[in-house]
Amino acid sequence: MILYTINGSGSDSVLALAKYLNIELEVRPRSEFRPALEAVNPRATVPTLVESQDIAITETATILRLLARRHGPELLGESEYIQTKVDELVGFMSTVVYQGYLLKFRPEFYTSVEAHYPAVGEKALQVLKSNLQSWEFLLTGSQYLVGDKLTIADFYAYVLLKWQSNIAPLNETDTPKLFHYWNTLKEPRVL
Known part of the structure; x- marks a missing residue:
C-alpha cells in the first residue's frame, strides 16, 4: 500500500x-x-x-x-458501546475540532482578503477554546479517550493535540482531563 x-x-x-x-x-x-x-x-x-x-x-x-x-479490530472498540463512543469522538474530532485548526492554519479558505487573516486567526483561537471545552466534556476514558484501552480515536487525537501544543498548550485549569490525557499519550510507550 x-x-x-x-x-x-x-x-x-x-x-x-x-x-x-x-x-x-x-x-x-x-x-x-x-x-x-x-x-x-x-x-x-x-x-x-x-x-x-x-x-x-x-x-x-x-x-x-x-x-x-x-x-487490529480491537482498536475500533471492544463492545458496541465503546465502538459507538469511538465513532462519536472520531466524528467530533474530524469535524468540529478540525474546523478550528483549519481556521488557524488555512485562513485563505475563509477569506480571500489577506488583511483579514489575523482576524480569522483570532476567531480560530476562540473556536478552538470552545471546541476543547466540548471535547473535555466528551471524554469517558481513564487513560485513553474512550475507556481504558487504545483505540483509533487516540491516534486521531494525537495529531490534533500536537497542533494544539503549537498554538496554545493545554493546561490543567481549562481542560484538566485533556491535559492529563495528552501527557499520557505523549509518553513513548503509548504511541
Missing part, C-alpha cells in the same frame, strides 16, 4: 497506527509525488492511501478505520 503524506498533517495519525500494527506502507511525500497523487486523487489531499491503481482512500478517519478493521 502507498500512503501519500505531509509531515505534521493527519498523515501522522495513519503512520502512527501503521507502526503500531506493523503495517508496511510505502510513504510518498506529496511534495515529491504530486503528479502520481493527482492521478489517483485529483484534489491531492493527504493522507491518501492507495491499495491499487484504481482504489484510493482519503480522509484520516476513514483510513484509520480501514486499517484497524483489517489489522
Whole structure:
C-alpha cells in the first residue's frame, strides 16, 4: 500500500497506527509525488492511501478505520458501546475540532482578503477554546479517550493535540482531563 503524506498533517495519525500494527506502507511525500497523487486523487489531499491503481482512500478517519478493521479490530472498540463512543469522538474530532485548526492554519479558505487573516486567526483561537471545552466534556476514558484501552480515536487525537501544543498548550485549569490525557499519550510507550 502507498500512503501519500505531509509531515505534521493527519498523515501522522495513519503512520502512527501503521507502526503500531506493523503495517508496511510505502510513504510518498506529496511534495515529491504530486503528479502520481493527482492521478489517483485529483484534489491531492493527504493522507491518501492507495491499495491499487484504481482504489484510493482519503480522509484520516476513514483510513484509520480501514486499517484497524483489517489489522487490529480491537482498536475500533471492544463492545458496541465503546465502538459507538469511538465513532462519536472520531466524528467530533474530524469535524468540529478540525474546523478550528483549519481556521488557524488555512485562513485563505475563509477569506480571500489577506488583511483579514489575523482576524480569522483570532476567531480560530476562540473556536478552538470552545471546541476543547466540548471535547473535555466528551471524554469517558481513564487513560485513553474512550475507556481504558487504545483505540483509533487516540491516534486521531494525537495529531490534533500536537497542533494544539503549537498554538496554545493545554493546561490543567481549562481542560484538566485533556491535559492529563495528552501527557499520557505523549509518553513513548503509548504511541
